[in-house]
Amino acid sequence: MALRHAVLAALLDGELSGYQLAKAFDVGVANFWYAQPQQLYAELTRLEKEGLVAGREVVQESRPNKRLFHVTDAGVAELEAFTAASAKPAFIRDDLLVKVQAADRVDTDALIAQLTDRARVAQAKIDLFGTLLHRLRGHRTEEEFLRHGDRIGPYLTCLRGVAFERENRDWCLRTVDVLKERRQLHARH
Amino acid sequence: MALRHAVLAALLDGELSGYQLAKAFDVGVANFWYAQPQQLYAELTRLEKEGLVAGREVVQESRPNKRLFHVTDAGVAELEAFTAASAKPAFIRDDLLVKVQAADRVDTDALIAQLTDRARVAQAKIDLFGTLLHRLRGHRTEEEFLRHGDRIGPYLTCLRGVAFERENRDWCLRTVDVLKERRQLHARH
DNA sequence: TCAGATTAGTCATTTTTATGACTACCATGG
DNA sequence: CCATGGTAGTCATAAAAATGACTAATCTGA
Incomplete structure (x- = not known):
């Protein structure tokens, strides 16, 4: 369950939409994790349901509306707990x-x-x-x-x-x- | 489906039992892949069923019997095909x-x-x-x-x-x- | 002599990750 | 004026990886 924490950590930089998040996690700048857009949308939905992130609708003209997400206090607490728990060793898998x-x-x-x-x-x-x-x-x-x-x-x-x-x-x-x-x-x- | 190829590649070094393979893939020397013993046993079973590896029973006294596996010609061909196919980019995931x-x-x-x-x-x-x-x-x-x-x-x-x-x-x-x-x-x- | 480690595995299940197939709408270039 | 590409997502399913709970023997050290 590290993807959820990766998402939380990424959202610390400020509000992002699922789409923007997907960009950040994509081939380009996946400097600390990697995931497909679909995974991110799914994870955001779960995180919102658990109250770890919150989204607000932004109405746009000439472009589809989007939802910007930010980490809630509960989300920060979750990250805190994750950080305190011991990390599993990392391996190259290539x-x-x-x-x-x-x-x-x-x-x-x-x-x-x-x-x-x-x-x-x-x-x-x-x-x-x-x-x-x-x-x-x-x-x-x-x-x-x-x-x-x-x-x-x-x-x-x-x-x-x-x-x-x-x-x-x-x-x-x-x-x-x-x-x-x-x-x-x-x-x- | 890279685990199967990792197993095939590992078996190129010579006959190994599932247990020995597990050692090689474990924390110690997992220099090119990592997997749990259970995954390896399962993969060996599948590979054998598909004829990509073959095992022979080695009867041991004072120790449980074991099965030593080696890569078949079909297995080498499979590795060949895998190598020819394009590799997906590698990411750190830690x-x-x-x-x-x-x-x-x-x-x-x-x-x-x-x-x-x-x-x-x-x-x-x-x-x-x-x-x-x-x-x-x-x-x-x-x-x-x-x-x-x-x-x-x-x-x-x-x-x-x-x-x-x-x-x-x-x-x-x-x-x-x-x-x-x-x-x-x-x-x- | 007895607990704990080592060898050698199996079975079932869950969790995590990845893929394929879609919908819509707008903007831009040729 | 229409094909292509970007923005913004959803739904369902497949594949891969990880985990937990076992068996059974022997060997090793305290």
Whole structure:
């Protein structure tokens, strides 16, 4: 039941509609969790029913109306309880790792292509996170912002995201090199 | 359906029993996937029914009998197909990140404790992976092993695991520092 | 000698996550 | 003037992962 807490944590930044939330959780900026829009709408409905978030209708012209949600006191209490409870250890769970694990026995061409693509995607995320970090800290240096800023949670998780994607990119490129070199050595026989 | 492929990939290293597989997928060395024993037994049953793995009974004295599984040709073909298909992007999904995202609004004492503990666990994994890497490459240097070794898949995924845990540890420690310093600044008012 | 850990598994069920198929309406570009 | 894409969602179902409760033997340390 971590999605619900991820949603609560995301809503701490201010009121968001389900649609906006979905954007934030989508491919782009999912720096601390990932979910499909449908999951988020469902979760918001449940959270509202339990009184952990509250929504207000915003009437728009020239665009469908939307409901903006914010975390209630009960919601903050729920987050508090969640934070106090012990966290389960995190694991990498990545199709690509499974494929690389089997690299000795399967065709490496497709794998090399996927690794290369993943490195590209990782670089794009690094750039995106870089922009995001800059926007969050404004004119301040990182040190200064982390000491005195008033909302550092998203900044810290974004830092984790950058580090993850950097490792991701570097490992993919390194693995591509290794696989390519072995392919060449093999071809010569 | 990646667990099945993770199991197939793991069995490429040689025959394993469900129990041994469970060990490999457990907290210790889950360097490319993680699963509970029950999930693995269930998956092995399914894989066997589909002919992707085959098991043979090994009668043991002074210990319960066991079934050792190996990947069949059909299993390798399945892995091949899986590798050729495009991989879905990987995301971090970690309770701790959610908690840090909410760090500005919840009690940080428990969080600091958890981050510290996570850093410790990460360090333990780094050490474990270090030993494992050394065992895999034997007397050879990494470069040499990756060029000429005959089973580099597990080595490469283990490298990814080390990098991940290192980032994990460093980020946890950094975050602890930030939170502690802010707590002090706050206390003075 | 007896409690607790280790080996080796099974069965049933719940929880969580993901997917597919939809509805509507507006704006913009070609 | 109409196809495409963005905004804003809903409903139902499938798939995957996790959990709880078991059996049964042996081996190990206090």
